[in-house]
Amino acid sequence: MLILPVLLVSMDITVLYFALPSISASLHPSGTQQLWMIDIYGFVLSGLLITMGGVGDRIGRRRLLVLGSIVFGGASALAAFAGSPAVLIAARALQGVGGATLMPSTLGLIRNMFHDARQRRNAIAVWTVGMGMGSAIGPVLSGLLLTKFWWGSIFLVNLPFIAVLLLALPLLVPEYRDRATRLDLPSALLSMGAVLPTVWALKKFAADGFSVEPAVSVAIGVVLGVAFVLRQRSHAHPMIDLTLFRRRGFGPSMSCNVVAYFTMVGFGIFTTQYLMEVLRMSPLEAALWTLASPVAIMFFAPIAVKTAAVVRPAYVIVAGFLIAATGCFLVTRLGTDRNIPLIISGTVCMGVGVVISNTIVTDQIMGYTSEAQSGRVSAMLQTCQELGGALGVAVLGSIGASVFGSTMDRTVPAGLPDGALEASRQTLGGAHNYSMTLKEPQAGHLFHTAQEAFVKSLTPAGYTAIGVLALMSVFVLISLRHVVPEAPAAPAAEEAAAEREHSTAAA
Numbered sequence: 001m002l003i004l005p006v007l008l009v010s011m012d013i014t015v016l017y018f019a020l021p022s023i024s025a026s027l028h029p030s031g032t033q034q035l036w037m038i039d040i041y042g043f044v045l046s047g048l049l050i051t052m053g054g055v056g057d058r059i060g061r062r063r064l065l066v067l068g069s070i071v072f073g074g075a076s077a078l079a080a081f082a083g084s085p086a087v088l089i090a091a092r093a094l095q096g097v098g099g100a101t102l103m104p105s106t107l108g109l110i111r112n113m114f115h116d117a118r119q120r121r122n123a124i125a126v127w128t129v130g131m132g133m134g135s136a137i138g139p140v141l142s143g144l145l146l147t148k149f150w151w152g153s154i155f156l157v158n159l160p161f162i163a164v165l166l167l168a169l170p171l172l173v174p175e176y177r178d179r180a181t182r183l184d185l186p187s188a189l190l191s192m193g194a195v196l197p198t199v200w201a202l203k204k205f206a207a208d209g210f211s212v213e214p215a216v217s218v219a220i221g222v223v224l225g226v227a228f229v230l231r232q233r234s235h236a237h238p239m240i241d242l243t244l245f246r247r248r249g250f251g252p253s254m255s256c257n258v259v260a261y262f263t264m265v266g267f268g269i270f271t272t273q274y275l276m277e278v279l280r281m282s283p284l285e286a287a288l289w290t291l292a293s294p295v296a297i298m299f300f301a302p303i304a305v306k307t308a309a310v311v312r313p314a315y316v317i318v319a320g321f322l323i324a325a326t327g328c329f330l331v332t333r334l335g336t337d338r339n340i341p342l343i344i345s346g347t348v349c350m351g352v353g354v355v356i357s358n359t360i361v362t363d364q365i366m367g368y369t370s371e372a373q374s375g376r377v378s379a380m381l382q383t384c385q386e387l388g389g390a391l392g393v394a395v396l397g398s399i400g401a402s403v404f405g406s407t408m409d410r411t412v413p414a415g416l417p418d419g420a421l422e423a424s425r426q427t428l429g430g431a432h433n434y435s436m437t438l439k440e441p442q443a444g445h446l447f448h449t450a451q452e453a454f455v456k457s458l459t460p461a462g463y464t465a466i467g468v469l470a471l472m473s474v475f476v477l478i479s480l481r482h483v484v485p486e487a488p489a490a491p492a493a494e495e496a497a498a499e500r501e502h503s504t505a506a507a
Contacts, residue, residue, distance in 0.1 A: 002109055002123075002173070003130040004165055005065065005102035008072065008158055010134030012095060013042055015142045015154050022151040029085035036089050039203060044096025045103075046386035047196040051188040053104035053379025054239045060177035061105045061112070061375055066169055068101025073162035080152035091155075107378035111366045112176040118309055121363045125301040128359045129294070132351065136287075136294040143284035178372035187231055187239040194225035195383060202390035206397040240380055241373055252479035253364040256317060256357060257381055258388035259472045263324055264354040266392020267465045270400060270458055271331060271347050277428045278451050279338055292344050293351035304356040313364060314480035317357045318473045324353030325469040332462035336451045364483065392465075399464055400457040404428070407453035413445040428454045 016023075016038050024034065056064040075098055079091035110127060114120035145153045198221035201214035208214075232238040245251045275286035308316045327349025330342055362381065369377040408425040416438075424431035424446060431450030435443040 002106045003126055004161055005069065005106050006127055006130040007134040007137070008161055009045070009099040009102050010131045011138040011141065012076075012099070012158070014135050014138035019142055019146060019151045019154050022146060023088070026151065027082070027085050027088065029088075033085040033089065037085070037092060040089055041092045041096045041099070042386070043196065043199060043203075044093050045099045046199050046383060046390075047192045048097060048100035049104060049379040049383045049386070050191040050195070050239065050376065051379075052100045053108070053376040054183050054188065056101070056105045056108060056375040057178045057372065058183050060175045061108045062169060062173050062175040063177075064101050064375075065105040065109070065173070066166060068098045068105065069162050069165045069169070070098075072098030072102065073159055073166075074098075076155040076158040076162070080155040082152075103382050104375050104379035107362075107366065107381070108375035109173060109176065111369060111374035111378070112371050113174065117363075117367065118305075120366065121305050121308060121359070122302070124363045124366065125305045125359045128355055128362060129297055129301050132297050132355060133294045136291055139283065139287035140291065143287060176371065182237040184231075184235060184237065184239055187228060187235065190224050190228035190231060191239065194221050194228050195387070197221040198225075199386060199390050202387075202394040205394040206390075209398065209401070240376055244368060244373075244377070247368050249364055249480055249483050250368045252476065253361045253368075254381065254384055256361045256472060256476060257365070258384050258391075259321075259468055260324075260354045260358045260361070261385045261388035262392035262395075263328070263465045263469060264350060264392075265389030266394075266396035267328055267331070267350065267461060268347075269393060269397065270461060271343065271350075273428060273454070274331075274334060274343065274458070277432060278334075278336055278454060279343075289340070289344065290347060293347050296348045296352050297355045300352045301355055301359055304359055308360050308363070308485060310485055312481065312485055313360050313483050314476050316360050317476050317480065320353045320355070320357030320360070321469045321473045321476070322353070323356065324350050325466045327351075327353060328462045328465045328469070332459045334455060334458060336448070336455055364480075396461045396464060400454075400461040401427070403457040403460050404450075404453045407456050408450065411449050411453065413442065413449060416442060416446065424450060 020034060020037070023029070023037070029037065052064065052068075072095055075091050075094035079088055079095065082088035082091055107124075107127060110120065110123045114123050141157065142154045145157065197217040201217035201221065204211070204214035204217070229242065232240050232242050272286065272290070275281045275289060276283060281289070304316060304320070327346045330346035330349060334342060334346075365377065365381055366374065404427070405425045408421065408431070412421050412424065424434050428450050432447055435447040435450075438446065
């Protein structure tokens with residue numbers, strides 16, 4: 001039951017990819033409005049995670065899950081029947097609010113419901129697989145629905161699942177809350193003020209390169225982040241218990257979480273572009289090929305769980321990172337020819353490796369956490385995932401864009417009209433669009449040159465990802481080597497101090 005909200009939230013991150021042309025034809029949004037339709041959901045989601053984790057700990061995680069499901073379902077209905085770009089953007093933002101309540105509640109409830117280390121690890125593996133499956137299913141479901149129905153159907157499909165959640169949650173999921181928790185409004189505002197400008201700036205860096213405006217935004221985020229930390233250190237009832245970082249495995253595990261998403265999201269965008277722009281697949285065909293990774297993940301995640309029961313977690317995490325690094329290396333070997341086995345092998349290795357490591361890391365983090373704090377800590381974990389993904393897109397995307405542009409500067413065919421280079425050196429998609437305005441053979445020469453330049457950009461971006469994974473592997477072996485093949489339990493004193501309400505009905 002707890003995997004269903006995760007599927008919905010992660011699915012709606014990618015569900016708009018195929019629907020934008022239909023939405024544009026119906027609502028006539030500007031280019032900026034199109035970007036906000038896609039980005040506002042994840043933007044609001046990441047900014048509210050920590051706050052909603054604290055709210056769930058205070059009012060009850062099941063209760064927040066129910067309320068969040070209502071908000072998410074209502075926002076989905078509003079999005080489906082939006083009559084203007086502004087209404088659709090507002091509905092997507094409201095979906096982000098609902099999604100921010102669902103994610104930490106589900107992982108927090110897993111910590112509450114599964115006390116046995118092996119059972120909890122199995123549940124977290126299913127939860128992790130659900131996140132990956134949702135992101136992969138989103139584009140496929142969107143493409144299939146749009147072949148038969150209008151664009152609003154991609155949002156209405158959420159409603160039957162929301163109905164199941166609202167009926168089943170009170171019957172199947174117990175309530176947990178910490179009566180001692182107090183929601184500190186200044187901390188909530190500081191957390192949002194730290195995360196939102198940082199995520200926005202990283203997205204801006206990835207899209208447009210370095211400029212003053214996002215740099216100032218990062219500085220604001222850092223200042224507010226420092227203020228948030230200082231308040232947590234001095235407040236009697238902190239939103240985030242910073243003493244968790246004194247435990248030897250907690251901080252390193254959280255760092256692994258950031259690196260996993262840095263690689264998966266940051267380098268993953270290259271594989272999507274490769275399928276659609278180099279191999280010229282349709283969006284639906286590309287989405288169908290990417291399903292190979294989540295299918296493989298479903299098979300390997302349980303193996304990782306069983307292995308972690310007998311092998312030190314550090315070794316399993318490093319094995320996952322090495323598998324992911326192998327996937328990155330395979331992707332760097334791609335050319336402009338249609339080598340489907342190589343691209344699928346690379347994406348499968350990347351996905352499987354990241355999920356193996358992330359399953360164990362998530363279990364480590366939640367194992368260090370008391371039941372009373374599980375909602376807030378799960379929210380912090382997911383916020384780190386969002387920041388890691390945004391940082392990966394910014395860093396690896398910038399490296400790829402730089403190599404692509406410099407390669408185009410050297411290799412663009414002679415005899416093209418004025419402005420051809422400037423229009424074609426930014427992105428592969430831009431080069432394709434400009435080539436469509438030319439006649440043959442110039443059009444073919446320009447686009448082939450751009451494809452070659454993109455393939456060359458895979459190598460430095462991929463090697464950077466491999467280097468980050470290698471460094472983190474060394475760090476894991478040093479910092480987590482003491483952890484034995486049993487999930488670390490939260491100290492009994494903390495559990496006794498946390499006052500938990502446990503009821504099975506309408507608490």
